[in-house]
Amino acid sequence: MQHTDIIIRNGYIVTINPEMDILENGALAIEKGKILAIGNTEEIEKNYTSENVIDASSKIVMPGLINGHSHIAMTYLRGYADDILLRAWLEDHIWPAEARFVKAQFVYDAAIHGCAELIKNGITMIDDMYFYSKETARAATKAGMRAILGEGILDFPMAFHKTPESMINYALEGHEEFKDNELIDFALMPHSIYTCSKENLIIAAEEARAHDMLIHTHLSETKKEVVDCLKAHGVRPVQYLDSIGFLGNDVSIAHGVWIDDDEQKLLAKKGVGVNICTECNLKLASGFAPIKGYKENGVTISLATDGVASNNNLSILDEMDMTSKVHKAINNDPTFLPAEEVVRMVTIEPAKIFNKEDEVGSLEVGKKADIILLERDKLENMPMYNVYSHLVYTMHSESVQDVIINGKVLMRDRKLVEIDEDELFEKAKYYQKELQKN
Ligand SMILES: [Zn+2]
Known part of the structure; x- marks a missing residue:
């Protein structure tokens, strides 16, 4: 025995x-x-x-359920601004609030709250992009959450960062500092092709590969992003990223709403996984990810909540229900996305996307x-x-x-077991008051 x-x-x-x-x-x-x-x-x-x-x-x-794309330190921005266009939501509401409030302590407190909420939703691993991501790493470690974390990389100053180099270096420091932590992996996470120059995208991908780190970015969330990319680079977003050597099986993208058939084939060929955020895309009216095409072309896909500032919850079970029903309806086919397949999209499929199928997902x-x-x-x-x-x-x-x-x-x-819920309530009330003063 x-x-x-x-x-x-x-x-x-x-x-x-x-x-x-x-x-x-x-x-x-x-x-x-x-x-x-x-x-x-x-x-x-x-x-x-x-x-x-x-x-x-x-x-x-x-x-445990895997959440393929989140921003858990945005927990205190839940419901802060709703019912507006993505660009206006970011530029007029979220980014100004972040510029004023996002400090190390804010991120740590919000991330603990986020981890508690993830656990209550049955989520045991996240792929999370934000600022002060080492604070999120500390919070996830305290909460016991498994996390792939990355510092958002943008061309312009954000949080305490004055330059994109500072954002990249911070993630590399995190990688070094948490390398013996069983729960935490650091990745390089350029925010998007519309907030990162070609040079910064290339540097981020090169640094990730030099340090054996994963790469994650938002891609083709809105139609406008595709139109702007065509205007600026003459090709669609996936082709653009391919042309600069960005794509590989160490890359995953969030959203992937406006991806055409040729791009889907390219993603499959390069082994790039897509983390689909159905409810967030519905709420911001960004469109419907081409799940049928992804399946036909052999792209690995998973589900994700995105941040609570846009979702406004962290329920992957809700994403499963909604995704299955919406895609049955738009494909006019009740046999599309059967339940068993949807359960795989929050367990073993994301494990494959993050090259962790030998560790988690089953x-x-x-x-x-x-x-x-x-x-x-x-x-x-x-x-x-x-x-x-x-x-x-x-x-x-x-x-x-x-x-x-x-x-x-x-x-x-x-x-x-590990987190005092009463303390979380008090902190959430405090930050709500602070944000309301704004
Ligand atoms: Zn996001």
Whole structure:
């Protein structure tokens, strides 16, 4: 009998392994942050023992959800400006507020709040772009959140940065400072092709590759961005990035709304993944990502919330429901994007996009123990015939009961273990008052 850190028993386990196995009455043994064994409960309990046993009798056990694009330090800007055009939203509201308020402490406090909210939404990994990203790294570490983080790189001064070099250097410093942190990876994240010169895009990509870091950027979120790119460079955004050597399988893009067939083929050929932000694109009326084309052309796609300032929540379960329904409707095809596929788009597919499919995205022996438990025994969740259908069309974040990241229990019965929620309320009220004075 081997002693382990945690045993989860009697669960309805959705593995998302290559065979998409489901284990009824399944169990997992967790040791040193990883999945040591998975199988039926009797089998696991014959071989493993633990003082920390989680009974999952009425629960769905699945890999933690991955949020492919966020700005969690914008939590305090939730609902700050809504119902306006993207450019005006950024230029007249968000950027001026950020210029005044975004300081190291603000980012740390907002990021802790954001991490707490992510955990309550069953999200165990994010890909996050913002300023003072080392503060976000500290907050994520305290909260226990797995995160790929990058300092937004722009041509003009932002936060404490006077130059794009300062933004790039800051991310490189983060990479060095957090290199032994199991939860944190730093990436280079040029904000977009409309805020970064060709030179800065090239330098960012080169620096990322010199330091074995991932690259992430917003791309083709609006039609205007494509029109402007054609005017400035004579080609569409994906071709433009390809022409400067930017694209590769270390690159992922957020949004990818206005991407034509040739661009989709190019993304597939270069191994670039797309993180689709359906609700944010709907709210800002940016358009509909060409999911059908992405699938036909073999582009890896995942779902993301974007920041709460534009979404205005961090529910990936909501994104799943909305994306599936909207794309069935616009394709006039109820068989399009079946639930099982949508669940893969928030687990194993984003893991592939971030080159982490050997570590996260499914429940398999040797992978990181990033696991969530959802309650089936609720009036609104009964009965259940198909677990994927349930996850996409029935369940909301309130069904997420327990969250484990890197083998550490961070939420138990919807109560956060590491974070004091009362403190978060007080801080949120304080910052709301400060922002309202503006
Ligand atoms: Zn964004």
